[in-house]
Each structure stands twice: as structure tokens, then as C-alpha cells.
Amino acid sequence: MENMKLRYTGKTKNVYELHNGNCLLKFKDDCTGKDGVFDPGENSVGLTIEGVGDVNLRMSVYYFEKIKAAGIATHYVSADLENTTMEVLCAKVFGKGLEVICRMKAVGSFYRRYSDYCVLGQDLPAYVETTFKNDEKGDPLVTKDGLVDLGVMTAEQYDSLKAMTQAITKIVADDLKDKGLELYDIKFEFGYDSEGNVMLIDEIASGNMRVYKDGEYVDPMTLNKLFFA
Numbered sequence: 001m002e003n004m005k006l007r008y009t010g011k012t013k014n015v016y017e018l019h020n021g022n023c024l025l026k027f028k029d030d031c032t033g034k035d036g037v038f039d040p041g042e043n044s045v046g047l048t049i050e051g052v053g054d055v056n057l058r059m060s061v062y063y064f065e066k067i068k069a070a071g072i073a074t075h076y077v078s079a080d081l082e083n084t085t086m087e088v089l090c091a092k093v094f095g096k097g098l099e100v101i102c103r104m105k106a107v108g109s110f111y112r113r114y115s116d117y118c119v120l121g122q123d124l125p126a127y128v129e130t131t132f133k134n135d136e137k138g139d140p141l142v143t144k145d146g147l148v149d150l151g152v153m154t155a156e157q158y159d160s161l162k163a164m165t166q167a168i169t170k171i172v173a174d175d176l177k178d179k180g181l182e183l184y185d186i187k188f189e190f191g192y193d194s195e196g197n198v199m200l201i202d203e204i205a206s207g208n209m210r211v212y213k214d215g216e217y218v219d220p221m222t223l224n225k226l227f228f229a
Helices: 052-069 108-114 144-149 155-178 220-227
Strands: 005-009 013-017 023-027 030-034 045-048 076-080 085-088 098-105 123-132 182-192 198-201 209-213 216-218
Touching: 023 052, 052 076, 052 085, 052 155, 052 220, 098 155, 108 123, 108 182, 123 155, 144 155, 155 182, 155 198, 209 220, 216 220
Parallel strands: none
Antiparallel strands: 005 013, 013 023, 023 085, 030 045, 076 085, 098 123, 098 182, 182 198, 182 209, 209 216
């Protein structure tokens, strides 16, 4: 790692530039949280849990390979589990960073916003919403029109992103169902290559999804144990 150029220092991963033009993600054991308690919804590192970087990488590789097999574009190239690293295609992010959430159930912030129009836990048809990554502004929601009018992406890129989000969510949800688990919602990040083609980036780990078992919420650390049992 010493001979590689550090491109970005993230909360849970560092990004390095490789000589072949790709990037290398180094997964860390740092977790977002508050007062020593793990919380994937927090915006700052709150604790370190030994081995969590390894688990996040293994789950990401597992799903990236399934998604790749389905013919959906991702930045994933290969992984080195021993060194907790993943080689990826370098991608540009939309704007200053965009999060994409796909919701199968009305829970969390969706229910808090729209409780006048739905009941808690109501089924949703793979509802897709986008938010700008901005901790100070609370990751504000933005519509397709907003993204296009602000020059963040084209209408075609949005349509591609939405279709990919729903297809990937189905892959993850179906897989979890086979394990006796139910996906309520999941968060993704997307980027694009030099030709503007949209691709899935970042990771697919337990801290990015809300999962239930027999009607009870499964926290990310417990999900890791169930997933790899």
C-alpha cells in the first residue's frame, strides 16, 4: 500500500490508484456509529470492530459476482480477501456523491415522511429514491427532474440507474429470502465511466440494508453472523 497513491480516505474504506488505471479499495474495521454503538445511519466513525472490514468485503464480493453474472455493470474487478482489498474500475460519482435507496417496505424515514398515506410495513413496489450525500444538510432527497435540471445526470442515466437499482435489489432480496431473511430496503451508490455508462460502485454490505427475520429486525452485526453461518 505504501507505493500506491492515496486517492480518497473514507469512513470505512480508503481508495488507492493502481498502475493499471484501476483503483483499489482497502476495507477498514472502522464503523459508523455514536457513543460506541454501531449505527449504519450515522455520518461519522464511532467505533472499530475487528473483522468487520473482512465481512463487508466478503459480502460485497458475493453479491458483485451475482450481479455481474446477471449482466449488470459494476466497478468490481477482483478481490484479495487476505489483504481485505478489492480492485475496481475507477468511476466518476454523480455530483458530489449520490445515494440510491430501493424500498420494499414502508419503514424508516419513508414512513416518517409519508405516514399520512401509508401504514408501517406496507409493501412498496421496489420504490426508488435518490439523495445527495451531504451530512450537514441531512442527505436531502432529490427527484429525477432535479438531477437532470441541475446537470448532475442525464434523463437516460437516471432511467438506467433506476432500472439497475430495481434489478439488483431483486437479486439481493431473492438471495436473502432463500436464507430465511426478508429485505425491507437497501442503499446503493452508482457512478459512471468515461463514456457516461452507469455502473454500481462502493459496496454491498449488511450496513447498507435493512433486513428482517420472522418479522423482527436483524441488526447488521447479527446479519453478518446469519449470512455466513
